[in-house]
Amino acid sequence: MTTRTSWADLAANSAAENVDVGSSSASNGTVGTTSAAGRPVYVPPHLRNRPPSADPPAPTYTGPASSNDRPGYGGSRWAAPRNDRNDYNNRSGYGSGGGGGVRLGGWGGRSGGWDRGRDREVNPFGNDDAEQTLSEQESTGINFDAYEDIPVETSGDNVPPPVNTFAEIDLGEALNLNIQRCKYVKPTPVQRHAIPISLAGRDLMACAQTGSGKTAAFCFPIISGIMRGQAPQRPLRGARTVYPLALILSPTRELSMQIHEEARKFSYQTGVKVVVAYGGAPINQQLRELERGVDILVATPGRLVDLLERARVSLHMIRYLALDEADRMLDMGFEPQIRKIVEQMDMPLPGVRQTMLFSATFPKEIQRLASDFLANYIFLAVGRVGSSTDLIVQRVEFVHESDKRSHLMDLLHAQRANGVHGKQALTLVFVETKKGADSLEHWLCMNGFPATTIHGDRTQQEREQALRSFKSGATPILVATDVAARGLDIPHVAHVVNFDLPNDIDDYVHRIGRTGRAGKTGLATAFFNDNNASLARSLVDLMQEANQEVPAWLTRHAARSFGGRNRRPGGGRFGGRDFRRESSFNRGGSDYYGGGNSAGSYATSGGYGGGYGAGISSAWD
Numbered sequence: 001m002t003t004r005t006s007w008a009d010l011a012a013n014s015a016a017e018n019v020d021v022g023s024s025s026a027s028n029g030t031v032g033t034t035s036a037a038g039r040p041v042y043v044p045p046h047l048r049n050r051p052p053s054a055d056p057p058a059p060t061y062t063g064p065a066s067s068n069d070r071p072g073y074g075g076s077r078w079a080a081p082r083n084d085r086n087d088y089n090n091r092s093g094y095g096s097g098g099g100g101g102v103r104l105g106g107w108g109g110r111s112g113g114w115d116r117g118r119d120r121e122v123n124p125f126g127n128d129d130a131e132q133t134l135s136e137q138e139s140t141g142i143n144f145d146a147y148e149d150i151p152v153e154t155s156g157d158n159v160p161p162p163v164n165t166f167a168e169i170d171l172g173e174a175l176n177l178n179i180q181r182c183k184y185v186k187p188t189p190v191q192r193h194a195i196p197i198s199l200a201g202r203d204l205m206a207c208a209q210t211g212s213g214k215t216a217a218f219c220f221p222i223i224s225g226i227m228r229g230q231a232p233q234r235p236l237r238g239a240r241t242v243y244p245l246a247l248i249l250s251p252t253r254e255l256s257m258q259i260h261e262e263a264r265k266f267s268y269q270t271g272v273k274v275v276v277a278y279g280g281a282p283i284n285q286q287l288r289e290l291e292r293g294v295d296i297l298v299a300t301p302g303r304l305v306d307l308l309e310r311a312r313v314s315l316h317m318i319r320y321l322a323l324d325e326a327d328r329m330l331d332m333g334f335e336p337q338i339r340k341i342v343e344q345m346d347m348p349l350p351g352v353r354q355t356m357l358f359s360a361t362f363p364k365e366i367q368r369l370a371s372d373f374l375a376n377y378i379f380l381a382v383g384r385v386g387s388s389t390d391l392i393v394q395r396v397e398f399v400h401e402s403d404k405r406s407h408l409m410d411l412l413h414a415q416r417a418n419g420v421h422g423k424q425a426l427t428l429v430f431v432e433t434k435k436g437a438d439s440l441e442h443w444l445c446m447n448g449f450p451a452t453t454i455h456g457d458r459t460q461q462e463r464e465q466a467l468r469s470f471k472s473g474a475t476p477i478l479v480a481t482d483v484a485a486r487g488l489d490i491p492h493v494a495h496v497v498n499f500d501l502p503n504d505i506d507d508y509v510h511r512i513g514r515t516g517r518a519g520k521t522g523l524a525t526a527f528f529n530d531n532n533a534s535l536a537r538s539l540v541d542l543m544q545e546a547n548q549e550v551p552a553w554l555t556r557h558a559a560r561s562f563g564g565r566n567r568r569p570g571g572g573r574f575g576g577r578d579f580r581r582e583s584s585f586n587r588g589g590s591d592y593y594g595g596g597n598s599a600g601s602y603a604t605s606g607g608y609g610g611g612y613g614a615g616i617s618s619a620w621d
């Protein structure tokens with residue numbers, strides 16, 4: 001099913017909502033797990049990790065459900081099934097089919113902040129008065145029209161319909177208030193589709209443009225699900241083992257920190273506690289934070305494996321698993337660690353937990369791997385790199401290796417002369433190696449352009465300091481390796497320069513996506529030479545899709561090149577398309593993408609109507 005979506009149309013529907021649209025530039029949360037995140041009040045060990053005392057008594061969650069408990073489409077896995085949409089007020093928890101009206105009652109598990117009798121919850125919005133926050137914050141005015149006509153494609157079995165407004169979805173009052181505090185007036189296209197899918201309890205593989213709000217798309221259903229679910233009874237395995245209910249994995253420390261900051265804002269005063277754990281920072285501090293209680297754990301894979309091996313974290317109670325930048329998490333480097341976490345520890349199986357995979361790119365071979373983690377999932381594709389919107393102007397210039405520095409200098413001088421290089425206009429320069437990053441930074445500084453670097457050889461403290469200095473505009477040029485290519489949401493990045501182009505077109509997509517975010521425009525310049533020949537064809541394809549001007553010399557390069565890994569026929573307007581379309585599922589000849597009903601034949605021929613990963617994999621073996 002392909003639907004056309006107009007954000008402009010949605011503007012009319014959001015009249016009932018009274019705040020202006022804006023990005024979350026209100027962000028001023030603390031970075032990492034500093035003690036400022038909450039002033040601890042002593043809690044005896046036997047009372048730790050217990051649901052807050054104000055919670056109503058609730059039925060016990062007794063660990064992974066039996067196969068009979070696995071819900072099909074239409075109900076959350078973690079709440080009592082709800083047949084009558086009117087009786088939710090009588091229940092302490094309920095499943096949501098998504099798409100209902102605003103409901104204020106029926107939230108069984110939690111209400112209010114997690115600080116009750118324990119830690120004090122620091123206001124991540126930096127302002128204790130919510131009303132004041134709403135009225136006083138300056139609107140940053142996301143350009144919703146920019147997303148008009150964005151192509152959306154969904155496939156899978158019984159896809160829940162999208163929503164037009166947050167008000168249509170029953171996320172819970174406390175979360176709705178935080179959405180307002182973030183100044184999110186209406187859902188972005190990926191949120192319109194992904195949130196109802198997740199609220200319906202479905203597994204999801206979602207591929208949506210950079211900067212289009214994927215973080216909220218997976219955070220909202222998780223927070224909402226934990227809020228409405230039953231208060232868990234964590235096993236008493238060891239006083240020091242903690243049992244998060246949701247796990248969000250991301251490939252880099254900085255991205256984990258950013259997701260943590262966002263999730264803390266979304267979960268403010270909901271009773272849901274978010275903790276982050278990542279490498280390079282003192283583990284003891286993170287352990288202390290975990291001991292104070294955790295519902296949602298945001299982590300990088302390496303640090304999480306460490307915590308699991310020390311038996312300080314158990315995944316036994318995981319109800320929600322989200323992988324951000326999922327294609328990166330499953331590529332060569334990370335896959336063994338991810339498999340260990342997801343398949344070899346004590347995490348509930350696919351179909352028992354709910355799994356959500358998000359990225360702006362989803363190569364088919366990675367989809368194949370990823371589907372091991374999913375059960376009867378829905379594939380969602382929403383646009384690609386500002387594709388139909390031209391949010392990012394892409395320029396490619398032929399620059400010999402030896403001329404790159406002087407060429408960069410020319411660009412920066414021109415920028416300065418044109419006034420683009422003001423305090424708020426930041427330039428992100430991608431290079432291939434850590435050594436190259438240091439040496440370019442040094443050279444820029446020597447030539448009067450304040451720059452800093454972020455790469456894997458710097459200490460975590462240095463990395464964080466560099467990012468802070470760049471974000472604040474104190475050092476308006478950041479020279480980075482691919483460690484900064486994914487996920488980082490830095491307002492005011494006006495220009496991304498690919499000083500060294502990556503070998504993979506998907507990496508290019510993520511890099512240039514550091515600008516032109518949330519409806520804003522940006523510029524991406526790439527230095528191309530003969531060393532980048534293998535990228536030529538996919539670069540031309542991508543630029544054409546995005547209505548960019550392609551230089552004739554690049555088209556000639558593309559005509560000469562053979563494509564290889566980077567040629568992705570059929571990718572079309574999206575960063576990926578459901579690989580099941582071309583797999584053995586199609587052998588029966590049924591077009592299960594035509595609509596919800598045809599999925600029946602898909603399920604039958606594919607043999608996983610029951611919604612289990614094993615069925616999926618056997619179908620292509």
Ligand SMILES: Nc1ncnc2c1ncn2[C@@H]1O[C@H](COP(=O)(O)OP(=O)(O)OP(=O)(O)O)[C@@H](O)[C@H]1O
Binds near residue numbers: 024212513
């Ligand atoms: N509904 C909304 N209304 C306004 N702004 C939003 C909305 N949802 C998200 N945003 C803002 O859009 C920006 C980009 O969001 P986010 O970082 O989640 O993008 P992403 O899709 O994860 O990008 P990437 O692919 O680069 O990781 C953030 O500043 C976020 O606060």
